[in-house]
Structure formats: C-alpha cells, structure tokens
Amino acid sequence: MKCSTFERELLAHHQGLDLGVEARLHAESCKHCRYLWQSHLAVLHRVGEEKQVAVPPFLSTRVMAGLKEPETRVQLLSVWKQALQVAAVLLALVGGYSASVRMEERSATEDFSVVLSDYFLMEPGSSIEEGWLYSETYEQE
Amino acid sequence: MKMQDDNAIIALIRAGDKEAYRQLVERYQQKVFQTCMGFVHNEADAADLSQDVFIKAYEKLHLFKGASQFSTWLYRMTTNMAINYIRKRKFRSWFQRIDDEKNEMDIKGGEGADAHLLRTEQKKLLRRALERLTTSQHKAFVLSHYQDLSNQELADVMDLSLKAAESLLFRARARMQATLKQMVKSERHEM
Ligand SMILES: [Zn+2]
Numbered sequence: 001m002k003c004s005t006f007e008r009e010l011l012a013h014h015q016g017l018d019l020g021v022e023a024r025l026h027a028e029s030c031k032h033c034r035y036l037w038q039s040h041l042a043v044l045h046r047v048g049e050e051k052q053v054a055v056p057p058f059l060s061t062r063v064m065a066g067l068k069e070p071e072t073r074v075q076l077l078s079v080w081k082q083a084l085q086v087a088a089v090l091l092a093l094v095g096g097y098s099a100s101v102r103m104e105e106r107s108a109t110e111d112f113s114v115v116l117s118d119y120f121l122m123e124p125g126s127s128i129e130e131g132w133l134y135s136e137t138y139e140q141e
Numbered sequence: 142m143k144m145q146d147d148n149a150i151i152a153l154i155r156a157g158d159k160e161a162y163r164q165l166v167e168r169y170q171q172k173v174f175q176t177c178m179g180f181v182h183n184e185a186d187a188a189d190l191s192q193d194v195f196i197k198a199y200e201k202l203h204l205f206k207g208a209s210q211f212s213t214w215l216y217r218m219t220t221n222m223a224i225n226y227i228r229k230r231k232f233r234s235w236f237q238r239i240d241d242e243k244n245e246m247d248i249k250g251g252e253g254a255d256a257h258l259l260r261t262e263q264k265k266l267l268r269r270a271l272e273r274l275t276t277s278q279h280k281a282f283v284l285s286h287y288q289d290l291s292n293q294e295l296a297d298v299m300d301l302s303l304k305a306a307e308s309l310l311f312r313a314r315a316r317m318q319a320t321l322k323q324m325v326k327s328e329r330h331e332m
Contacts, residue, residue: 035325046263051287055174060166063195
C-alpha cells in the first residue's frame with residue numbers, strides 16, 4: 001500500500017479505528033503513516049475528553065440572574081431620549097441659534113430616537129434576526 | 142414533540158413568565174457548553190461563553206420566528222458567538238496566553254508527569270489542527286464531533302443543503318489531516 005492510499009483510507013474512516021488489514025499492516029511498516037494515525041487518534045481522544053466535561057453547576061442560576069428585563073431597555077431609552085432633548089435645548093440656548101435651526105435640531109433628535117426605538121422595539125418577523133446571525137462580521141473568513 | 146415543548150415554553154416567556162426560560166437553559170446547557178468547549182478548550186471560558194449565549198438568546202428571543210427549531214437557532218447563535226469570542230481572544234497579549242498555560246499546569250498538577258505531557262501534546266495537536274480550519278469548517282467540525290449532530294442537523298444549523306454540509310465536513314477533516322501530516326513531518330525532521 002502507498003502512503004497516499006493509507007491517508008485516503010484514514011480520511012474515509014475518520015474515527016480512525018476501523019482501518020482495513022492492509023492499512024494496518026502498512027502503518028506497522030511505515031513510520032510516517034503510523035505517526036499520522038497516532039496523532040489522528042490523539043486528536044479524537046482529546047475531543048472525546050473535552051466533550052465529556054459536564055456543564056458547571058449553577059450555570060442556569062447565573063444565566064437567570066443575568067437576564068435583563070426588556071422594560072429596563074425601554075426605560076433606558078426614554079432616559080436617553082430626555083437627555084438628548086435637554087441637550088438639544090441647551091445647545092440651542094447657549095449657541096443663540098435661530099428658531100428655525102432649533103426646529104431642525106429637534107427633528108434630528110426625534111429622528112435619532114425613532115431609529116433607537118425601531119432597533120430596540122422591533123416587532124417579531126423583522127429582518128434583524130438574519131442581519132445579526134448572518135452578518136459579515138460573523139461569517140468572514 | 143420536543144419542538145412543541147420548546148415553543149410552548151417560548152410562548153410562556155413571551156407572555157411574561159421569565160422564569161420559564163430556566164427550563165430552556167437547563168434543557169440545552171450541556172449541548173451549548175460542549176459546543177463552546179470545541180472552540181475555547183477550557184471550562185471557565187466555555188462556562189462564561191455559554192452564559193453569554195443564553196443571555197443573548199433571551200434578549201433576542203422576540204426575533205425567533207419559529208421557522209426552525211429553537212435548538213437550531215440556539216446552536217447557530219452559539220457557533221457565531223464562539224467564533225467572535227476566539228477572534229477577540231487572539232488579540233489578547235501573549236502574557237495572558239502564558240498565564241493560561243501556567244494555570245493549566247497548576248490545575249493538572251495532581252496527575253503524573255507522563256499523563257500531563259500526553260494531555261498537553263494532545264491539546265496542542267487539536268488546537269493547531271483546528272486553527273488551520275476556516276470558520277465554516279471549524280463550526281462544522283465542532284457541531285459534528287463535539288455535539289454529535291447528524292449531517293442533516295448540521296445542515297440546518299449552518300443553513301446549508303445536506304450535500305453542502307457533508308462536503309464541508311469532509312473538507313474540515315481533510316484539512317485537519319493535512320495539518321497533522323505536516324506536524325508529523327516537521328516533528329520527524331526535528332528528531
Ligand atoms: Zn506510509
């Protein structure tokens with residue numbers, strides 16, 4: 001058997017345990033393939049050990065303690081909205097802007113609030129699920 | 142049956158029963174944790190990451206449309222967050238890396254030197270083999286080998302056709318084998 005044939009057989013039997021007689025005989029006589037087979041088994045052994053590790057106790061308690069109420073985000077949002085409105089008014093007063101400029105700023109503030117509201121209060125069925133789960137950030141290679 | 146159960150729990154949560162979420166966490170925590178282990182390879186980080194996954198899943202639950210099973214949605218989120226987590230970890234200073242290795246030595250101090258060496262070698266082999274995989278290949282390998290998902294389940298989580306998922310998994314295994322082959326070759330030259 002050639003080394004390349006052994007490698008193909010090892011790839012086909014990815015658990016590494018059910019290699020044919022010929023492949024086993026080749027590994028006995030070929031150091032390179034024997035080491036390759038051993039390292040393959042070592043990797044799978046390590047995977048087996050890692051996946052047997054039990055989840056730490058109290059994970060669910062930690063999760064439940066870490067959950068935020070959606071209402072909290074809404075409250076935060078309204079605080080932000082108020083803060084932005086106050087900032088806009090202060091900016092207008094200090095800068096001595098004209099009434100028309102103030103109006104523009106107010107509508108800009110409201111636009112920003114609308115964007116925030118749309119983001120946080122989006123209805124189920126919107127496309128954010130796909131945007132978040134399949135975004136380039138997550139999938140780039 | 143299971144899908145109905147999950148959806149019933151989700152309906153309770155949506156109706157304001159936050160505590161019902163604990164059932165989903167307890168149902169899937171081992172699988173999520175196992176998946177995280179396949180990316181981070183240590184228990185503390187896997188636990189932290191699992192916690193983040195469940196919290197994020199709760200926050201995004203209103204975006205779960207029920208088109209797939211909840212578990213499929215959750216596992217997809219887990220692999221995406223795990224990939225982001227290890228990318229961020231790569232930016233950590235190498236001092237931290239050395240600390241991790243030292244802590245590991247201390248933790249495993251009770252076992253024999255030979256057993257520890259073997260474990261360390263196995264871990265090194267696995268890490269290097271996984272590092273060379275593309276993101277998709279890494280996900281496919283972990284979902285198949287750490288979570289024991291069937292190829293169809295793998296396809297669902299990765300949003301691929303069955304054939305594409307099988308092909309991806311094959312390429313992951315082939316690339317791992319190529320890496321191992323390279324490592325075996327270079328180790329033999331060193332000897
Ligand atoms: Zn050979």
